[in-house]
Amino acid sequence: MKILKTLRLLGLVVFIASVLIFIGTLFIGGYALTEKTIETVFSSKTDYVTTTLKDVAKEKGILNKEMGNAFVFTNEIESLLENYNTQVTTAIAKEKGLSEEEINQIFKQSIQDDTVVYSKEILQNVFPNDAAKVKLVDEATNWMYVGTKKYEKAADFKNDFTSKISDINRNNAQEYLIYPNKYTKFDLVKASIVGPLQENNTLYLFLTFGLGIIGALMFILTGLFLEPIPGIKNNGIYLSEATNRGWVALFVFAFLVSFYILLYFYPFYIVNWTRIVDPLKGVFIKGASASQWFLYGILYCVSMIVMGVRMFIKYRHNAYQIVRTASVLFFQIIFAFLLVEILPLFDLPGVDLKNAWPLDYNFVTDWNVKQHLEAGHLGKFMLVWGVVLSLIVVPVMVYLYGKRWYCSWVCGCGGLAETLGDPYRQLSDKRLIAWKIERWTIYPILVFAVIMTLVVGYNTYNIVYNPSNVGDSTLFGINAYKINEIYGFLIGSIFAGVIGTGFYPILGNRSWCRFGCPLAAYMGIIQRFKSRFRITTNGGQCISCGNCSTYCEQGIDVRAYAQKGENIVRASCVGCGVCAAVCPRGVLKLENSTEKGRINPNEILLGNDLDLMDLVNQK
Structure with missing residues (x-):
């Protein structure tokens, strides 16, 4: 027994060490922008682009200069790209657009005694031998002509004209510009890595992922021998700093939130982590560089597998939990990870x-x-399958088996919640106000998703099947790209990722599924009103211990239903079955049966009913 406890402690130490090494790798080594890096990253661009970028880098003094800080290096990259774009735009403007000198000539002739007299004749005077340039500027600025628009101030005319000419110059330089978005910066920063990670990434893969897996399994597997009798044991769960919002939970919370923010919005700061998993990416494509999403997929799968082992041990006496855990692992590893990596090798979309x-x-x-x-x-x-899955398979399966078939058996979000998030399921809010907030948030998000889909779908139809209407990317006055971007930021990134997973140690493991997931809302409506699934209760056996409510990850007050002997038919229930698993009296049972008698509200007097005396006096 003592040896097992020592091994368990050693496993914990090894795991913590791997996490610290993993975090520390962000600050290992340095970054140096070289000519080869520029040529590699922008190999699809013209020689003009790479040559000019090298020249600008030399002028700034950052070419071949090693920097030890990713934050400083990224700032230099941003500045480099801005300077490059400015220089290219200026050069192209002289050749194809309007230079500063030409703009000033137009201003000189168009403004007389602070009165704007801009006209096409002025353009012809400035460009007497360049009809193409006259036409270019005329088409963009003819609405500013003296007979069309009256300017009270010359400064307003200058602002409008300068803005339009800037658009012209930028459009002319479009094919040469390099946009300093997060993907460009990620590629440049990663390609510029120098030092230990560049040379020994396989070693760091073992020191982080390898030791992390070994340490975690040592900690988990020893529990099988320390507690050899099967049965769910949640002893001390509210006394632990890790599972009751203590300092350990706060550290995990801070780490998860920080990770998701970096993953979604600042991936160029975690290029060292992606460098660590490059050898794994090489399994699929030799010599390929791992993206932040490949890193995320590896972390996701490893977390689910390791914590899945914990689930197998903890619920080893419960066949439903074992099969359910195996199912989510299968769908995550095969469908959400391996197929996504393999399909592009056959020129197919890498989709889940x-x-x-x-x-x-x-x-x-x-x-x-x-x-x-x-x-x-x-x-x-695959496209047709996506439509069939969403509009036919989902509702039919929910009718037959409830939303549990997806949320607890297939879904990746649910899979992570049921494995990595299992230690936090008791933190879900059971209060009535939480139930109200749940309904106030999840259904408006579903409506938001439907509206966004209609607008984006209309735009897609125009692009694919109605090219003559391509310019019209709005529907009901809503821009398709803008609403998709807003939805992706607020719901896809912030809610589903940063809050949905990052807040596991604070809000419990199903905050996204409960409060935000539009698919859960869609299936929940069907489950509530048209499904064969229910959780039946044998109220006579209930001892009101409260285990069922405590460990309901969706915040359902299961005990209240059990005390009444009422079937649980809630839209939010994901059918995880843990309420039935933790019940010491076998009160609860997950069933699929006929719809008849499925909803059976039983109004009975409870001992804690605040209106008990009033009700008695009314008899």
Whole structure:
């Protein structure tokens, strides 16, 4: 017994060490921008782009200069790209657009005694031998002509004209510009890594992922021998700093939230982590560089597998929990990770074939539809499958088995919640106000998703099937790209990722599924009103211990239903079955049966009813 406890403690130490090494790798090594880096990252661009970028880097003094801080290096990259774009735009403007000198000539002739007299004749005077340039400027600024628009102030005219000319110059330089978005910065920063990680990433893969897995399994597997008698044991769960919002939980919370913020919005700061998993990416494509999403997929799968082992041990006496855990592991590893990596090798879209709308909010975007249509018959089949899955398979399966078939058996979000999030399920809010907030948030998000889908789908239809109407990307006055971007930021990133997973140690493991997931809302409506699924209760056996309510990850007050002997038919129930598993009296049972008698509200007097005396006096 003492040896087992020592091994368990050693496993914990090894795991903590791996986490600290993992965090520390962000600050290992340095970054140096070289000519080779520029040529590699922008290999698809013209020689003009790479040559000019090298020249600008030399002028700034950052070419071949090693920097030890990713934050400083990224700032230098941003400045470099801004300077490059300015220089390119200026150069192209002299050749194809309007230079500063030409703009000033137009201003000189167009403003007389602070009165604007701008006209096409002035353009012809400034460009007597360049009809093409006259036409270019005329088409963009003819609404500013003296007979069309009256300017009270010359400064207003200058601002309007300068803005339009800037657009012209930028459009002319479009093919040469490099936008300093997070993806460009990620590619540049990662390609510039120098030092230990660049040379020994396999070693760091073992020191982080390898030791982390070994340490975690040592800690988990020893529990099988320390507690050899099967049965769910949640002893001391509210006394632990890790599972009751203590300092350990706060550290995990801070780490998860920080990770998701970096993953979604600042991936160029975690390039060292992606460098660690490059050897794993090389299994699929030799020499390929791992993206932040590949890193996320590896972390996701490793977390689910390790914590899945914990689930197998903890619930080893419960066949339902074992099969359910095996199912979510299968769908995550095979469908959400391996197939996503393998399909592109055959020129097919790398998509998660189990991801249903509206959880997959990019399903009807033009780029997604086009890549499916361009991938041949299999690509078209995958597109049709997505429609069938969302509109036919989902509602039929919910009718037959409840939303548990997806939320607790298939879904990746649910899979992570049921494995990594299992230690936090007791933290879900059981108060009535939480139930109200749940309904106030999840259904408006579903409506938001439907509206977004209609607008984006209309735009996609125009692009794919009605090219003559391509310029019209709005519906009901809503811009398709803007609403998709807003939804992706607020719901897809902040709610589903930062809050949904990052807040596990604070809000419990199903805050996203309970308060935000539009697919859960869609299935919940069907489950509530048209499904064969219910959790039946044998009220006579209930001893009101409260285990069921405590460990309900969806915040349902299961005990209240059990005390009444009332079936649990809640839209939010994901059918995880833990309420039935922790019940010491066998009161609860997950069933699929006929719809008759499924909803059976029983109004009975309870000992803690605040209106008990009033009700007695009314008799």
